[in-house]
Amino acid sequence: MKQLSDEELVRLYVETQRNQYFEALYVRYCDKVYRKCLSFTKDPAKAEDFTHDIFLKLITKLGGFKEQAKFSTWLFSVTYNYCTDHTRVRRGGEVLADNMELLPDYGDSDEAEVAEMEAAGLRKAMDRLNADERSLLMMKYQDDFSIRDIADMSNITESAVKMRLKRAKDKLRKHYLEGIVMWLLLALKYITTKWPLRF
Incomplete structure (x- = not known):
């Protein structure tokens, strides 16, 4: 066999x-x-x-x-x-692949902590995509399928795959950046509440 x-x-x-x-x-x-x-x-x-x-x-x-x-x-x-x-x-669940190459590689522990925060932010951003968008990104960036393979599997043209991939990446980036802004605002609120500025 x-x-x-x-x-x-x-x-x-x-x-x-x-x-x-x-x-x-x-x-x-x-x-x-x-x-x-x-x-x-x-x-x-x-x-x-x-x-x-x-x-x-x-x-x-x-x-x-x-x-x-x-x-x-x-x-x-x-x-x-x-x-x-x-x-x-x-509509939820952590669907980010462990080896998706969308994050930088960090070496020492401080940078590894930053990478962990980025990974968590990316997971949350992925959760906000619909199932089709998550699948498309995972096929391309986790499983390394070619555009042609994805087109054949999805019964759409290669140009349609490229367009959908671009939209999904743009949406992912937008959600990721929104998450960072929200985190920064919460951190700023916490800091100013804990240690109010005095003039």
């Missing part, structure tokens, strides 16, 4: 309906799908449920895999769509 490509396993499963081929795909991708679901839900139990549902759904969808993209890209498309649909209902 190990020497068979994903696409060969899909073909063999569709042709023979033998569970061993599907199980091989499951073993290869279960953990990756779970981690992706966890990045959406931030709840291990819910992420397990999502993963289970996605693989159940996959059994019926494998016949529709046309090999226009790699199987892994197609599977992540199914995963993103499922997670987006099921997290669209609730």
Whole structure:
């Protein structure tokens, strides 16, 4: 089984309906799908449920895999769509990926503390985006999907992907900056209340 490509396993499963081929795909991708679901839900139990549902759904969808993209890209498309649909209902949750490259790298502890504050601000800004915008940013900056892959997965043109990405980034930046301003105002209010200025 190990020497068979994903696409060969899909073909063999569709042709023979033998569970061993599907199980091989499951073993290869279960953990990756779970981690992706966890990045959406931030709840291990819910992420397990999502993963289970996605693989159940996959059994019926494998016949529709046309090999226009790699199987892994197609599977992540199914995963993103499922997670987006099921997290669209609730408007919150920390959905920032741990390795999203939108923050600078800091070295010493003081700077690491600043980075932690920036990460928290970015998480809050991400929470204010809708599920589609969060998915788009995660596909591009966490999973490093190409514009073309995202376009194929979303059934839209590459220029539409670029436009939506720009809008989502602009919105993220706006929410992030609003959060910083709010934090500064609260800090200023606290400081002036605690130590009023005397003239």
